[in-house]
Amino acid sequence: MTTNWYNESVFYELYIRAYKDSNGDGHGDFRGAMEKLDHIKSLGVDCIWVMPHYPSPLLDDGYDISDYMGVHSDYGTLDDFKDFLDAAHARGLKVITDMVMNHTSDQHPWFQAARQDKNSPYRDYYVWSDTGTEYADARIIFLDTEPSNWTYDKVAGQYFWHRFYRSQPDLNYDNPQVHEEMFKAMRFWLDMGIDGFRVDAIPYLYEREGTNCENLPETHKFLKKMRRMVDDEYPGTLLIAEANQWPEDLLPYFGTTEAPEFQICFHFPIMPRLYMALKKGDKTPIVDILNRTPQKPEGTQWMTFLRNHDELTLEMVTPEEREWMWQQYAPNPRAKLNLGIRRRQIPLLDNDKRKWFLLNALFLSLPGAPIIYYGDEIGMGDNIWFPDRHGCRTPMQWDAGKNAGFSDAKETYLPVLCDDAYGYQQVNVVVQEDDPDSYLNLTRFLIQTRQRQSALKTGEMEWVETGNNSVLAFRRHIGKEGVLCLFNLSNQPQTFTLKRERVDLLSKSQQALSGTLTIASRGAHWLK
Ligand code: BGC
Numbered sequence: 001m002t003t004n005w006y007n008e009s010v011f012y013e014l015y016i017r018a019y020k021d022s023n024g025d026g027h028g029d030f031r032g033a034m035e036k037l038d039h040i041k042s043l044g045v046d047c048i049w050v051m052p053h054y055p056s057p058l059l060d061d062g063y064d065i066s067d068y069m070g071v072h073s074d075y076g077t078l079d080d081f082k083d084f085l086d087a088a089h090a091r092g093l094k095v096i097t098d099m100v101m102n103h104t105s106d107q108h109p110w111f112q113a114a115r116q117d118k119n120s121p122y123r124d125y126y127v128w129s130d131t132g133t134e135y136a137d138a139r140i141i142f143l144d145t146e147p148s149n150w151t152y153d154k155v156a157g158q159y160f161w162h163r164f165y166r167s168q169p170d171l172n173y174d175n176p177q178v179h180e181e182m183f184k185a186m187r188f189w190l191d192m193g194i195d196g197f198r199v200d201a202i203p204y205l206y207e208r209e210g211t212n213c214e215n216l217p218e219t220h221k222f223l224k225k226m227r228r229m230v231d232d233e234y235p236g237t238l239l240i241a242e243a244n245q246w247p248e249d250l251l252p253y254f255g256t257t258e259a260p261e262f263q264i265c266f267h268f269p270i271m272p273r274l275y276m277a278l279k280k281g282d283k284t285p286i287v288d289i290l291n292r293t294p295q296k297p298e299g300t301q302w303m304t305f306l307r308n309h310d311e312l313t314l315e316m317v318t319p320e321e322r323e324w325m326w327q328q329y330a331p332n333p334r335a336k337l338n339l340g341i342r343r344r345q346i347p348l349l350d351n352d353k354r355k356w357f358l359l360n361a362l363f364l365s366l367p368g369a370p371i372i373y374y375g376d377e378i379g380m381g382d383n384i385w386f387p388d389r390h391g392c393r394t395p396m397q398w399d400a401g402k403n404a405g406f407s408d409a410k411e412t413y414l415p416v417l418c419d420d421a422y423g424y425q426q427v428n429v430v431v432q433e434d435d436p437d438s439y440l441n442l443t444r445f446l447i448q449t450r451q452r453q454s455a456l457k458t459g460e461m462e463w464v465e466t467g468n469n470s471v472l473a474f475r476r477h478i479g480k481e482g483v484l485c486l487f488n489l490s491n492q493p494q495t496f497t498l499k500r501e502r503v504d505l506l507s508k509s510q511q512a513l514s515g516t517l518t519i520a521s522r523g524a525h526w527l528k
Contacts, residue, residue: 005094006196006238006263007301008457009046010447011371013308016053016075017061018414019374019396021407028395028406028413030071030080034087036396039429043377044447047094049198049240051309053081057107059167061309061393063098063200064105068185074413085193096238097189099197101182102204103168110181111169115156125181127172127207132159138213144338163204163213173205173222183229190230196238199262202253203243215249223253223261231260240303241265244315247293254300267293267302267368269316272325274306275348276317278359279328281490283472285321287463290366302368306359307376310389311340312348334384344392346379346439351421354522357442358487361506361524364450365476365485367461372443378432379439381422390414397424404428449505449526455482456526470494471519484527488519495519502527 020032030053040048052062055070062072071081088095104111113122132150140146142164150159151166160169171178186197206218230237241253241262247269255261270293273285296302312329314322322339329348330341341348349355356379364370375396383391395416398405404416404424416424432438450456455476464473470490475482484502488494501514505526519525 004263004299006047006369007299008451008454009094009369010044010451011047011049011303011369012040012043012045013049013051013305013371013373014040015051015309015374015393018393018406020398021409021412024408025074026407026409026412027074029074030076030084034084036398037084037087037091037093041091041093043372043444044451045093045372047096047195047238048088049371050095050097052098052100057105057167059105060165061389063100064103064107064165064168065100066105066107066109068181069188082192089193094195094238096196096198096240097194098200099182099186100200101171102201103162103164103170106167106169115153115160118156121177124175125172125178126169127161128156128158129161130158134209135161135207135213137211138163138207142338161207163201170204170207173218179222179225183226186226186230187233190234190237196240198240198242200242202241203245203249215243215245215252220252220255220261224255224259227255227261228259238263244268244313246316247289251294251296254297257297260297263299264301264303264369265296267304268313269293270302270366271305272312272314272317272321274359274363275312275329276321276325277472277489278349278355282469283487283489284469286472290461303371304363304366304368305371305373306363307345307373307392308371309373309393311337311342311392313340315339332384337389342382342384342389342391344380344382345373345376346422347381351379353437353439353442356439357446358489358522358524360443360446361526362472362485362487364446365456365483365526367459367476372447377440377443378427378429379422380427381417381419383417383419386414397428399428399430400425405430446506453483453505453526453528454478459483466496468494468496471496482528484525486517486519486523486525486527488521488523491521493518493520493523498527504528 016033017028019028020036021028022031053071053075054065055067055072056062056064071078085095110122110125113120114126138149152159162169203214206216207213208216239262243253250265253262253265269289273289276285277283314325330336335341335343394414395406395412403412432440455478459476459478462475464475466473471494472487475484496517498514498517501512503510503512505528
């Protein structure tokens with residue numbers, strides 16, 4: 001692989017707690033995940049993103065870190081982590097971990113020392129106020145739970161700043177010592193041989209009065225410093241930006257050729273528009289957002305996704321679009337969470353395989369490095385009645401045995417799904433292995449077909465006019481080599497006239513097609 005391996009890669013988001021429990025305590029762990037690396041490899045993915053695996057009180061599922069240089073005892077030991085890493089590398093899989101820089105857990109010894117002593121050097125690791133009135137223009141992100149970004153701490157006798165839960169005090173990036181602490185943590189994992197980080201919640205690192213405290217110049221300056229450290233000391237390390245922002249605000253997170261920041265940025269705004277276009281049977285939302293997406297610097301990449309461990313975020317749509325999405329996709333108010341929808345992909349698509357195939361074929365042919373959320377490869381369901389976002393984080397369904405083959409324990413960290421539609425008795429890896437048309441085998445087919453086409457991995461994209469809003473068409477190409485991607489978003493057959501003979505990579509028969517092509521309702525074609 002070249003140093004730009006990430007440009008062509010497909011990623012897999014792995015939640016260790018949910019994957020496989022090796023010691024019967026009801027929590028997934030690294031030794032369990034190791035047993036399942038062949039499953040991950042079989043999908044055709046190249047890199048695993050491991051969600052936070054650090055010691056943590058787990059009040060935000062590990063995004064509340066209490067020690068940056070350890071492994072949560074439920075998930076195993078540092079040696080287990082190393083073994084997992086080696087086993088992944090032995091299979092040619094890269095591994096990146098989650099780096100939560102914006103905040104720590106309030107149980108972190110830094111915060112404990114800070115709140116107890118005004119004169120502690122750790123006091124200035126966090127952001128304090130006597131009044132809790134500053135930075136009033138910063139929005140509240142977890143607005144179903146938190147009334148303010150300030151919380152009064154009795155022990156400290158002051159308010160502390162937090163963009164997420166009050167159990168997650170924000171670090172103070174005006175203190176250069178904080179930079180050093182984060183770099184120390186990054187070096188610790190990079191020395192062990194990981195391939196990079198997904199860097200969490202980066203728009204919020206600095207606060208400045210009179211701004212919305214997002215995407216500030218100071219934040220970009222720090223991120224350039226971080227990239228410089230990584231490039232100097234660990235060349236080739238991948239940094240992925242989690243910045244839930246509009247395309248024009250995302251672009252600066254790539255930095256410049258002279259002063260780069262991230263090689264990959266999640267493309268948040270495209271995601272809800274894929275669901276929107278499908279429901280409307282109209283390509284306009286997709287075309288508009290991609291036309292609004294600026295050209296990214298050479299060598300960088302977008303990361304595309306259909307779902308992840310969070311709610312399906314509707315932050316990057318207009319208020320009207322958000323209302324429409326809620327009406328369409330969250331008729332039960334319980335499915336709403338903050339500014340999003342706490343549902344997995346398959347229930348959102350009514351467990352309709354045609355819709356699923358269309359959406360996934362579209363997602364896997366868009367420019368960008370796609371990431372698959374664990375469980376989505378078998379069409380796992382959700383449970384909106386679990387608190388927070390837990391309903392989309394239930395145990396992986398391996399087989400129809402006890403606890404879905406996830407664990408031998410009496411009780412698991414969350415119950416396995418056992419409803420009629422998505423229960424583990426019906427939806428599991430073993431059942432789907434033998435069915436060529438299962439979600440599992442179709443996921444493999446789509447990923448592997450994509451990965452054989454350089455044009456789909458890194459080619460340019462150019463719209464093809466169809467004169468029909470229901471039919472989305474674009475060409476991905478490298479020079480003359482290309483694939484014409486055609487999608488009928490509507491529930492009626494549509495036609496498209498081919499100018500030359502082509503072979504459909506998505507049809508098993510691989511028959512040559514020419515002339516007027518009828519695209520079935522919700523049909524998808526990758527034509528070479
Ligand atoms: C993560 C969330 C988390 C938040 C705070 C996000 O962007 O994806 O799961 O709750 O950061 O760390």
